[in-house]
Amino acid sequence: MSARVLITAGASGVGRAMAEAFDAAGAQVWxxxxxxxxxxxxxxxxxxxxxxxxxxxAVAGLFADIEAAWGGLDTLCANAGVAGPTALIEDVALGDWRACLSVNLEGAFLCAKHAAPILKRQRSGAVVITSSTAGQYGYPNRAPYAAAKWGMVGLGKTLAMELGPHGVRCNVICPGAVEGPRMEGVLEREASAKGMTRDQVYAGYAAGTSMGRFVEGHDIANMAVFLASDAARLVSGQVIAVDGHTVNPDPKI
Structure with a gap:
């Protein structure tokens, strides 16, 4: 793959897995x-x-730096996100709501806003947005996160419509529960909020999928590399879950 790829939140977690996968495929990574x-x-x-x-x-400066160094961009992976608060809706502070939407939804919007002129001038490229299965189903005790992730799905579908005539594709990946430190924090907070143990919450998430397991960062990274490649040249406007097939988004255990 001969491509110039930007991954936000690319230094750890899912983003790091994406960066490693694109690097292994021969792309230049930022x-x-x-x-x-x-x-x-x-x-x-x-x-x-x-x-x-x-x-x-800061985002505008990032894209200015990319243009100066690379002369363009082939793929934007808008991957940055935060978990937000774990609480019933009546207990969510407005500041926490706004902070969650600011990074997840507004962050993806800002990156797309500043990437679009570059991609349109080239008349080629791809945008891959990392949403969540919370953007396909409800998510009790996580209203800000679910609202942001649903918004990212709408953003991605709209970008596909706006950018398609310019030869640019946009797709949305919806990971399920991902093994790693970030999910461990979610498990602990949900266990506390629901009066359960961490292992009970973990088992509930796994039982909510037909494959009975969490996904790993490289599973999501492999999908991102595919969606950015010529093999997916006519795949656009799609919302693709990488989640082991969610059959019950809120299992009770």
């Missing part, structure tokens, strides 16, 4: 992240920028 230490731990041949995707000036 990772943006708020975590300076995680960026410092990335391979030296990756381009790296410390950026808060909720800050438009």
């Amino acid at each position: 990772v943006a992240d708020v975590d300076h230490a995680a960026l410092a731990n990335c391979p030296a041949h990756w381009n790296r920028s410390q950026v808060n995707v909720a800050d438009e000036a």
Whole structure:
């Protein structure tokens, strides 16, 4: 794959798995992240920028840097996100609601806003948005997160319509529960909110899929590489779950 790829939140977790997968496929990789230490731990041949995707000036500067260094961009992976609060809707503070939507939904919007002119001028490219199965189903005790992820699905479908005439595709990946530190935090918070153990919550998530297991970062990364490739040249406007097939988004255990 000869491509120039930007991955937001690319220094750890799912984003890091995406960056590694694109690198292995032969792409040039640029990772943006708020975590300076995680960026410092990335391979030296990756381009790296410390950026808060909720800050438009910072996002605009990132894309200016990319154009100056690369002269263009082939794939945007809008992957940055935060879990947000775990609470019943009446207990969610407005500030926490806004903070969750700011990073997840507004961050994807800002990156798409500043990537679109580059991609349209080239008349080629792809946008891959990381949403969640929470963007396909409800998610009790996680209203801000679910609302943001549903919004990202709508954003992705709209981008596909706007950018398609310019030869640019956009698709949305909806991961299920992903093994890793971020999900561990979610499990602990949900266990506390529901009066359950961490293992009970974990088992509930796994039992909610027909394959009975969590997904891993490389499962999502492989889908991102496919969607950015010529093999998916006519795949656009799609919302694709990588989740082991969710059959019950809120199992009671």
